[in-house]
Amino acid sequence: MSEEFKAKVRDISSLGLGIVDHPSGKVFFVPGTWVGDEGIFRIESEKKRYGHARLIKLETTSPVRVTPSCPHHGFEFGSCGGCPWMMVEYNEQLVAKTKFVSQAMKRANLLTSVDALKPIWASPKTLGFRNRAQFKTDGKRIGYVSAGSHEIAEIEDCLILNDKCRDLLVGLRKQLPSENWKASPGHDWNFIEIDDGLEAEAIKLNARQAFKQADEDQNLRMKSWLEDKISNLSEKDRGPIVELFCGSGNFTEILSRFSSHQTLAVESTPHSLEKLKDRDLVNVEVLQADIFLSESWGKIKSSMPEARVLVLDPPRIGFKSISKFIENFPSLQKIFYISCSIPDFIRDISSLVGWELSELQPVDQFPHTPHLELLAELTRREDAPQKA
Ligand SMILES: C[S@@+](CC[C@H](N)C(=O)[O-])C[C@H]1O[C@@H](n2cnc3c(N)ncnc32)[C@H](O)[C@@H]1O
CATH class of the missing domain: 2.40.50.140 (Nucleic acid-binding proteins)
Structure with missing residues (x-):
């Protein structure tokens, strides 16, 4: 033992x-x-x-423990591992997240002033906030991955999902057992992705949906933050804008409102780009490219050689080559970096020379988990090398 x-x-x-x-x-x-x-x-x-x-x-027992509202929450085999902090008061979760950011920033010595780190935006809802999910199914059960294992934890309901997604889950459960959903040899399960923009008939097995920010209330706030930041720039500094990892145009829609400047929106996933094109945004040029390949950068540079603003919202792994990338854009004055991983964000911005982190806004898009979203404003230092 x-x-x-x-x-x-x-x-x-x-x-x-x-x-x-x-x-x-x-x-x-x-x-x-x-x-x-x-x-x-x-x-x-x-x-x-x-x-x-x-x-x-x-x-x-810790004084901040609470009874989790979800019957599937737990740490034993068969429990759902999706909301590991649900047994803690929400306010204490926010305190812990704030500590993660402030300690990490202190260690990395990246903040120009104590005021640069803003108080975290709490999620307006702690249940019913999530607009998308990925379920696993073996044809007999549907659920999430069980805590600490590689097994399906069957779920009847998921309280963090919004009403539309919960209804979609009810519809999926009605289809069980399903021969079509059986895992193929060598696989434990199939996956089913849903989001609140999908109708039940459009749900397909093992089909990825275009990326969508998971909490619409917080997403609207993030978009307003970006809009305010760009509005506050001088007319000359507002653009041209390069937006990397634009997905289906969530932030591009905001950037397109600045009619005096063009935005180049770059993304690799075809179905996200189709959705972006369907938005029919003005002042926006769209480019399909793999941003992690430096060979793609020439096309971005030739479309926007005078870019003054860079907006980027990379996947969790961040954008390791950001400093090499921005060498191609000597006119850049501002970077707005949206991140969902503190260590990768720190690695990326630590590599930038001549830039300061002027504002960092933590956002809680993921209550009951240790995950956190960051909105960062970086400003080129006045003494940094400028374009002649
Ligand atoms: C965090 S999401 C952000 C999407 C969008 N900004 C939004 O708010 O909905 C990251 C996006 O990066 C895209 N992506 C991932 N790797 C990429 C790559 N190598 N080149 C270009 N885009 C990539 C993904 O398809 C996804 O749309």
Whole structure:
């Protein structure tokens, strides 16, 4: 039997796990625990400097624990692993997220002033906010991935989804059992993506939907932030604009409102670009390109050699070559970077020379998880090299 030990959770890791100290001094990470929890922990796996453990018996309960509203929430086999912080008061989740950002920024020494880090925008709703989901199905069950495993956790309902998505889930469950949804040999499941813009008849097996910001209330706020930022620039500095990772035009729609300047919107996924073209935006040129390939940059540069604003909203892995990319745009004055990964964001902006992080706005789009969205404004330093 694995070793058990008594400990108290003293902090939360950036991946959202409780941190406890083993009597030997080694650190263990524990899912489903919060600062103030005390009890018996069992070692599950161990490396030289740290390990993972499981809570076996809770003897003292953290004062900020609450009863999770979802019956599927949990950390045992068969429970849904989707909302690992649902057992904690929402305000405490925000405190933890704020600490993640401020500590990471302090370590990286990136903020120009303490005022540059703005208070986090709480989600207006903590249930019913999510407008999309990816379910797994093996033809017998439909659900999410079970906590700490590679199994389907069957779900009857998902309370964080909005009403339209919950209705779509009800319709999908009615189709069970389904021969067509059986996993093919060598696979554990098929996936089904839904979003609140889809009708039930349009749902297909293993078909990716175009990216969509998951919380529409927070998305509207993010779009207003970008609109205000660009409105506040001088007429001369508002454009031309290069927008990277534009998806189906969520932010492009805002950029197109600045009629005095053209925007070049770049994206690789064809079905996102089709949706963007359907919007019929004025002042926008669209380019299909793989932004991670430096060979694509020549086309972007030749369309917008005088770009003064760069807007980018990359996938979770960020844009590692951002500093090399912007060397092609010596007239750039502002970068608006929308990020969903603190470490990748820090890596990217740390690579920029001659730029300062003038504002960082954390946004909670993902209640009950450790995930966080960041809106960043970067300004070229006055002493930085400018275009002659
Ligand atoms: C976080 S989403 C943002 C989309 C959009 N800004 C929005 O708000 O809906 C990132 C986008 O980057 C696109 N993407 C991922 N890798 C890419 C690449 N190598 N080149 C171009 N676009 C890419 C994805 O298809 C996705 O649309």
